[in-house]
Amino acid sequence: MKLIVAIVKPFRLDDVKERLKGLGVHGMTVAEAQGFGRQRGHTEVYRGAEYQVDFIPKMRIELAVLDDQVADVVEAIIDAARTSSIGDGKIWIQPLEELIRIRTGERGPDAL
Amino acid sequence: MQAIDTTWVLVSAALVLFMTPGLALFYGGMVRSKNVLAVMMNNFIAMGVVSVLWALVGCSLVFGHDVGHGLIGNFSLAGLGGMAHGLAGFNHSGASPMAIVTFQMMFAVVTAALISGGTTDRIKFPAFVLFIALWLFLVYIPLAHWVFSPDGWLAHRGVLDFAGGTVVEINSGFSTLAIVLVLGRRRGWPSEGMAPHSVPLSLLGVGILWFGWFGFNAGSALGMNSVAVYAFINTALAAAAGLLGWLCFERFRENFPTSLGAASGAVAGLVAITPCAGFVTPMASLAIGVLAGVICAMAVRLKFRLRYDDSLDVLGVHGVGGLIGMVLLGLFATRSVNRAGANGLFTGGGIHLLSVEVLAAVVTMGFSFTVTWLIAKAIDRTVGLRVSPEDEFRGLDLTQHAESAYSIGGMGRIGS
Numbered sequence: 171m172k173l174i175v176a177i178v179k180p181f182r183l184d185d186v187k188e189r190l191k192g193l194g195v196h197g198m199t200v201a202e203a204q205g206f207g208r209q210r211g212h213t214e215v216y217r218g219a220e221y222q223v224d225f226i227p228k229m230r231i232e233l234a235v236l237d238d239q240v241a242d243v244v245e246a247i248i249d250a251a252r253t254s255s256i257g258d259g260k261i262w263i264q265p266l267e268e269l270i271r272i273r274t275g276e277r278g279p280d281a282l
Numbered sequence: 283m284q285a286i287d288t289t290w291v292l293v294s295a296a297l298v299l300f301m302t303p304g305l306a307l308f309y310g311g312m313v314r315s316k317n318v319l320a321v322m323m324n325n326f327i328a329m330g331v332v333s334v335l336w337a338l339v340g341c342s343l344v345f346g347h348d349v350g351h352g353l354i355g356n357f358s359l360a361g362l363g364g365m366a367h368g369l370a371g372f373n374h375s376g377a378s379p380m381a382i383v384t385f386q387m388m389f390a391v392v393t394a395a396l397i398s399g400g401t402t403d404r405i406k407f408p409a410f411v412l413f414i415a416l417w418l419f420l421v422y423i424p425l426a427h428w429v430f431s432p433d434g435w436l437a438h439r440g441v442l443d444f445a446g447g448t449v450v451e452i453n454s455g456f457s458t459l460a461i462v463l464v465l466g467r468r469r470g471w472p473s474e475g476m477a478p479h480s481v482p483l484s485l486l487g488v489g490i491l492w493f494g495w496f497g498f499n500a501g502s503a504l505g506m507n508s509v510a511v512y513a514f515i516n517t518a519l520a521a522a523a524g525l526l527g528w529l530c531f532e533r534f535r536e537n538f539p540t541s542l543g544a545a546s547g548a549v550a551g552l553v554a555i556t557p558c559a560g561f562v563t564p565m566a567s568l569a570i571g572v573l574a575g576v577i578c579a580m581a582v583r584l585k586f587r588l589r590y591d592d593s594l595d596v597l598g599v600h601g602v603g604g605l606i607g608m609v610l611l612g613l614f615a616t617r618s619v620n621r622a623g624a625n626g627l628f629t630g631g632g633i634h635l636l637s638v639e640v641l642a643a644v645v646t647m648g649f650s651f652t653v654t655w656l657i658a659k660a661i662d663r664t665v666g667l668r669v670s671p672e673d674e675f676r677g678l679d680l681t682q683h684a685e686s687a688y689s690i691g692g693m694g695r696i697g698s
Contacts, residue, residue: 214477216312216542217595218583221475 209257287376287505294501298388304490311483316677324398352435371432399594400458447557455601520571524551527575553603612636
């Protein structure tokens, strides 16, 4: 199993979610995050004091998937989240050692 | 005594009192969320402490029988008594003496509250409480007697100050400068970002201040008459002109007109018109407002160059705005608006009014700064003015008041 973490622009979240549903991905965890890569932040001004804000709001999506689902899921995320402008985000894939469903105690692929 | 006059003064008293929670919102929105309750608490504690002290002895020291030379009143009105035969010097007003002193109480409250705008994010709460008590007696009350009491020595010299350009505005501005110099800069200022956490809160606060200011200025006519009506429209126009003036400055000097700038500009206009409200024409109010908007917008940028941390620009808006108002009053005052006033330089009165207005401004600046500085130093050497660096980092809401404005860390559980 793998843990896929995708950092995407917040307004792409709905599209990503719908594409993944279409693939049969049953769940995900989403969190608000801030980050930057090559995208520049913005400037705010309050009574003449300029505040340079480097961080940009993003959404962090985490999914647990089977190894053979990874390629399709990654392609779906890229397709849904890409806007072709700087700041589209990144995906990274981590090995997932164990997965447990709290309600039933199921482990491994049964817990997906 | 006329019921209509007393009614208007009481309504105005309520409007002025409302300005202090409005100020709390204005200030609260501009600080970081970990310190919002603390600055609002400073405003509320002023409502508590100053009201009580005013009723006990403050009112008497300002409006009681003068002990000599127009320096201070006596205890003839202590406990808000002694007004059965009227209020000396105010018998021309149709409002009841009790209504007048109640109205004046709200001025003392808001002036003390204003100082909290400079000391945000780092002042110890007990020190602030002690400070405003001492400051009330040693700074506000003498100044109020000198200007607002007809027996006061500045009033005797013909100083005109309709609603407190000296006593409230210049006083709060320069008192704040004094205490922030003793208090020191916030850790990390100005390099670390300390942006407002809620501009909407601040805008709401300014709306309340604007509304309440009608009581502050028009109520100072101490009755329902043509001067009150002039003061009302002058207040409205100066606020509007101040807003536009500040915005123009921002748009043309810094490319973005900001909502906080619009709100601040309105306040600057309101501050500047405060001494002038019942003495000038509506057109003069436009000029006064726009000048205040532009000049105060420039003044608040100055603190970064001069490196003093007046967090929320009490000096830049209230101090400088008050100075602008007093000087412009010396130019624009006209007896055609208020027969009990005088004519200024532009209205055929020559230089005399301008000279006494400048005198009053200078006296107020020097007195409020010096005595406040001494009070601040004394408190700092004994009780200590400032919180520890760690408390400053954790935030005043938690460390001074055991509260969290927005429960960012979760709700926790009741009980140990």
